[in-house]
Amino acid sequence: MATLLSWLGRKDLDHMKADKPASIATIALKGKVLDRIIILANAWDDEWHDYQDWLMRKLACAGRSRTTVTIQRVRITSPIDYSSITKVMQKQLHAISVDADQIYLNLTSGSPTMAVISVLLGKSIGKCQLIQTSPKGDLIEVEIPVDFATEYTKASTDALQELTSDNPKLDPAFDSITAKSTTMRHLVKKAQRLALSDLPALVLGESGSGKEVMATAIHNASYRADKAFRAVNCGALPESLVDSVLFGHVKGAFTGAGSDHAGLFEQADGGTLFLDEVGELPLNVQVKLLRALQQKEITRVGDVKTKTIDVRIIAATHQDLFQMISEGTFREDLFYRLAVGVIDMPPLRSRVEDIPSLIDVLMTEINQQTEKHPLFDSKKISDDAIKFAQSYQWPGNIRELWNTLNRAVLWSESNSISDQDLQSSVLSACKIRAGSSAFTVPGDIQQHIDSIRKNAVHSALEYSRGNKSKAAEALGLKSHQTLSGWMTKLGIEE
Structure with missing residues (x-):
């Protein structure tokens, strides 16, 4: 079955009104006899029916009445949006390839972006012929003397050789990580290899060891760097809201849901979602996270429709997930889904050489x-x-x-x-x-800490001459309300 796949162009419609063939009609009438013509469109729908009737009449007059003509509505963000156009073309070519012996892709109708995507995808299909028309109505079979697969393999091989050399060139994204010690140098090299893939990652390490800094660097060194990076501490999420925060909800899903809300997965679509302290997630949410990883689909709370998402997951925890698995508090299948690329951040005491830097x-x-x-x-x-x-x-x-x-x-x-x-x-x-090799605790540790805090507050208030906003800033607190809370708890008079 010979099939022509084309975007609908404005010139195709305008020429129809003058009863003159533009690109689609020229290929249909002058080219090889086609079994079907599939036209993709996302605008000018009030003119589709007229164009379909006109093209079928022209085909009948040319003795090609067996050719079927279909105009399909597709959803794209804009005529120059590569992402949405690519998704549409991939879906269409996959469906056509099932029963088509020959596929023709029209490069003339539609936007330049649509033509670029058609070239890139068409070159990957052996039975696909790229075709375009000239302003004079000539048919031109397009041959592009570039083997994209070979070029990609060559570039990948060069990149791999650079990574495995003694002195690989590190991405500037890792400049934020101090790596003077041998341990950290090896770890950063490993993280860069992971960044160049699109695999899920699991960053392990004690609290305060820099897990989020590493996750951010991996994102910034990946091909998703120009897309969103969203981070959330799973341990800080109320159990009643964690589902909504991650996957979103629809209006009326629960009390207080006054409007639709896109969760972090949707917000990070195309980019990276960093799940800090992933071990704190409830088991029912772990199931939904596993589905998101496996099927690349999520469902908002209160919704019945699924949404397709493209998100790279980087998870982190300071907990022993193997022990949690044995205790039944963390799913084993989720662990192995996340732990594809594992980065184990060393504690600061194990990287003494890095401390001066x-x-x-x-x-x-x-x-x-x-x-x-x-x-x-x-x-x-x-x-x-x-x-x-x-x-x-x-x-x-x-x-x-x-x-x-x-x-x-x-x-x-x-x-x-x-x-x-x-x-x-x-x-x-x-x-x-x-x-x-020993240490002493000065009495009750909490009292000792409260004493230090109390002295610090008094000193800061003295320095700021009673201005609580300046005192809070000097202490590194978020606001004067936080300082007021400290003063109440420590028994400090206004």
Whole structure:
């Protein structure tokens, strides 16, 4: 069966009114006899019926009355949207290829974007012939002397050789990750290989070890970099709302659902969705997540229709998922779906060589933030302080290091942070001096922490002369309301 597949062009309709053939009619009347003509259209639907009747009459007059003509309505975002046009053409070519012996693709009608997609997809089908017409009505069979498959294979091979060389060129997206240590250098190389694929990824590691930074870098180094990146901490979602937040809901699905809502999967369509603390998801939501990974479909809460989505999932957790599987709190099939590309972030105590560089980066950021405070000068960190940082265990990892440096900058009265300044800024119960193997807890740890917070609030209020907004900013709190909450809890009078 010989089939012509073409987009409907404005010239096809305009020439019909003058009873003159444009591109589609020229191919149908002058080219090889066709069994069917399928015309794709998304506009000018009030003229479709007239055009179909006119073309069938022309075919009958030319002795080609057996050729059927169908005009199909398709949905595309715009005539220049590559994504939606590609999806339509892939679906149509798949359906036609089942029973067609020869497929002709018209490159003349429609937009240039439609022609480009037709060339790219048509070249991948052996029984497909690209065809176009000239302004004079000549038929031209298009031959493009490029083997796309060979070119793609060559480019892929070159990229793979570069990745496996001793000194691979790292994507700038990974510049945000400090990797001086051998452990981190190997890990970043591994992450780059993963970024160039489109596989699901699972980032493991302790809290504060930089899992979201790694996930962001993988997204930014992937071909999805120009699309959306959405991140959510699954452990912070109320169980009653997690389904709606991830998959969306329709109006009236539950009390308070006053309108349709697109969930994070739809918001990240074409891009990446980062699910932090994925082990906190309820089992019923894990089932829907598994379906989204397997079928690439989601269903909004309260809806009966499924939506097709194209989302790369990067999940992260600090929990032992194998233990959770044995306890029945995490689905084994979901684990193996997620754990295709696994990145295991090392704790900060296992990458001591990175600490000086990390401190340099963090101190630069902190000094930039404190520039707006009139009483603060730019501060440096002493070599002794760096040595202490390298000897300390940092149970809270990079997040704890960041917060400790912030406190040291805030309380240090010198322009250089000493090792004593850094030690006194550590809040953890396991303050370990270099060479020491024991630690002491100063009484009740919560009381100790509350005492430190209370002193910090008093100092910040004194510095800001009672201005709570400035005091909150100096303490690194989100707002003066947060500071008020602290003051109430600590028993500090207004």
